[in-house]
Amino acid sequence: MAGSNAVRFARRAAALAIGIALLAPPALAQNAPAGPPSDTTSAAASSVLAAPAPASGLTWSDVPNDAGRAVDLQWTASPGEAESPGSVTLYVIERALLPGGPWSEVDSVPAGTLGRTDGTVRRNTDYYYRVTAVGPGGRTPALSVTGPVTARSHWFNDTRWSVLVFIMLFFAFVMWFVWQAQSGKKPFVRRIAGIDAIEEAIGRATEMGRPVLYVPGIQDIDEIQTVQGLIILESVAKLTARYQTPITVPVAYPIPFTIAEEMVKSGYLHAGRPEAYDPNSVRFVSPEQFAYVAAITGIMLRDKPAAHIFMGSFFAESLLLAETGFATGAIQVAGTANVHQLPFFVVACDYTLIGEELYAASAYLSGEPKLVGGLKGADLMKILIILLVVVGCALETAGVHWLTEAMRAQ
């Protein structure tokens, strides 16, 4: 037993020795058995392994339009980068609270990079920076230190003034039309076939004695399409309450779920049938995309709703839902502003609300002049944008760039 242990130990020691030999750098492996090196070899080795020349000219600037959390740093490359390529492999940016240190490493960038933004600073704090060139021969700190460097907070992001002007204009347009609507002038809104079809679909479900399935998208409440889907839900619930048709609302996230419950309750209340509200009609399913799909397709195939209404934000599940729904023969109305999912809904659904029509649906369904006024404001804004696009194209074609530059926002 002891003998076999000794053999095992000897084998491990041999393997370790072989491993060390294999891991040794080639230069060391070649030089090791050769005895004292000749003068030529020594000179070549020292030129390769010499520490790089330092970087210089470190300058800084406060990052504009931020909350004082970043500074931009620029420097001049080490002369070694041009003179002997490979002598500098990277630059290490170091920072200290005092000019004499202690220095802490902030970041490192590969050779050839001459600038970096340090986004880890505290606002209104003085820092000192230096750049250290690092190469196979070692590290060379810059000869001078730059500082004090201070990041300051800004009160206005001046790249966003064009956005501010547009928002102010838009708000003014909307308020103007809302005020007009309140004073009795109801704005005209064209017929939107997709929204009209919602009532038709609910009517058909009522005739067939089957439920309505309403899907408010797959995203959380921070997605405005989900908000819109939930707002439309109230009008849909009001219709189902009036027609005495059951509604099923599977929801993916908990906050939209609680709001959906309120919306359906509210719809039944406003239809004058609060007692008909079924607490099981709104169901929390799962935020997991395909678990949600499985649940909804299961409802489609088991409960056979006669109308499927998809309103909100959808991704890859759009076609899975719409095609399964198509196979069941239900009338389907969809609405989304996710451009890439629109073709799937157009193909598989009977009616599709495209982009802005989704946002117009709640105003259209409620018919409230105040809400419809908001649509007119958006229309006026669209005309303005179209004019700006046309003028911008003409100016760019003529080589005039000021409008494009003015519209640029970060």
Add this chain to the structure above:
Amino acid sequence: MKREFPLLVTALIGFFMILSFFVPHQAVSVPADFLQVCAVIVVAFGYVLGGANALRVNFDAIYKRQPGWPYKIVLVVSLLAMVIVGAIEGKGFQGEGTRFTWMYERLYSPMSATMFALLAFFIASAAFRAFRIRTLEAGLLALAALIVMIGRVPIGDWLTGALPPNLRLSAIQEWIMDNPQNAAKRAILIGAALGVMSTGLRVILGLERSYLSGED
């Protein structure tokens, strides 16, 4: 007051968040960040309500022997198993090598991938319907789709290799994608963006108040 107070809170926070888009100063950005973190805490409570609803709805379906009730048993057992195993694992339940992760990766992920894989078949059936040429518009759509599909694979250039570069299928499909397709997409996006602003404004100003529920 029952409706006015939530409307006031919505308006104040809504305008404050708009302000934070234009004012990077810490006097605005720090409270704005804090408000966003608060949303996460609210969501955590929402999951309790959501979980309770899932259990109630499914227990009810099992009790009433509704169609497909055995599947509800599978759902309830799976739900409870994940919750219990996650609770036993403790704080690092989503970490590498935990039983919770094993269940997620070995049970849920393959099922999820299976659902996703069905998309290929659904795309085929949907495409079959979409490209039936019944009208002039449908014909144009089918033609554009054919050019884009063939132009994006090597056979497109092989078929039209003898033509000048601008007339090859790859060049034509690129033109279709960059010009008519992009123009239509941007038009939808601009309209949708204005719809977003319009909806946001209606909610902030209290014009859209259905989300508050209850009687007016």
